Amino acid sequence: MLGAALLALGCSAERGAAVASDTALPAPPGAGVAADPVAAAAVVPAMDSVPGPSAAVTAFLQHVETQRAPDSTAVARDYAAVGLRLLASGIEELATRDTAVAARVGDRLGTLRARADSVQRDPEPLVRARIASESFVLAGDLLQTLQEGGPPALTDRAAEVRQAAAAVRSDQPLSAQTEAVRRFFERSAAALRGLTGARTS
Numbered sequence: 762m763l764g765a766a767l768l769a770l771g772c773s774a775e776r777g778a779a780v781a782s783d784t785a786l787p788a789p790p791g792a793g794v795a796a797d798p799v800a801a802a803a804v805v806p807a808m809d810s811v812p813g814p815s816a817a818v819t820a821f822l823q824h825v826e827t828q829r830a831p832d833s834t835a836v837a838r839d840y841a842a843v844g845l846r847l848l849a850s851g852i853e854e855l856a857t858r859d860t861a862v863a864a865r866v867g868d869r870l871g872t873l874r875a876r877a878d879s880v881q882r883d884p885e886p887l888v889r890a891r892i893a894s895e896s897f898v899l900a901g902d903l904l905q906t907l908q909e910g911g912p913p914a915l916t917d918r919a920a921e922v923r924q925a926a927a928a929v930r931s932d933q934p935l936s937a938q939t940e941a942v943r944r945f946f947e948r949s950a951a952a953l954r955g956l957t958g959a960r961t962s
Contacts, residue, residue: 817854818953821847825943825950834886837936841893842881844946845900849873851953852903866903873899886934893935897926897945904952918952925949 824847828840849870856863856870876896883889901923908915925945929935935942 815851815854815957817847817850818957821851821953822950825946834934834936837934837939837942838881838889840939841889841935841942842877845877845880845893845896846874848900848946848949848953849877852900852907855907855953855956862907866906869899869903873903886936887932890929890933890935890938891931893942894926894929894931897929898923900949901926904949904956907956908952915952915955918948918955922948922952 821844824844828844852866853863853870856866873896876892876899879892880889880896883892901919904922905916905919908919922945925941925948928941929945930938930941
């Protein structure tokens with residue numbers, strides 16, 4: 762009898778707890794269980810929204826930092842051509858932040874990319890050297906366009922790019938002047954770093 766009474770008492774207690782749970786007021790927002798993670802993510806700024814170097818600029822910087830100046834004809838050709846293409850993409854990405862600048866550099870970027878293709882395809886070393894030299898000068902002009910109206914230090918970097926471009930001779934194979942080619946890309950990388958900081962600050 763005592764066992765039956767205790768069993769009945771326990772069942773009654775469980776039913777009471779269930780009723781209390783069913784009739785309890787809903788918890789206020791933010792209490793107990795965390796808020797909807799999707800809704801929370803909507804109000805937290807995404808990491809990639811923080812200003813910084815674009816993928817195109819980063820790819821060019823990595824190319825300059827990780828690739829050694831080549832001394833063979835084929836590698837020198839590819840090094841210059843790939844570097845020019847990556848540089849063109851970096852310039853284009855920065856130019857798109859200003860509609861007027863983008864309009865001024867658009868056609869010349871197409872020319873720069875076409876010349877990069879010619880550097881890689883042309884079988885004559887001196888023809889490649891001439892096209893590369895002209896391409897470096899054009900890239901320097903494009904960087905100058907991007908930097909016009911910016912801080913004086915940026916203008917100095919554009920001038921350094923142009924000087925480095927002028928140092929690449931058109932009458933010598935690229936494989937014979939790898940340091941001059943590498944110096945041009947290093948100066949261009951410094952200019953892009955400065956532009957990225959100036960335009961995202």
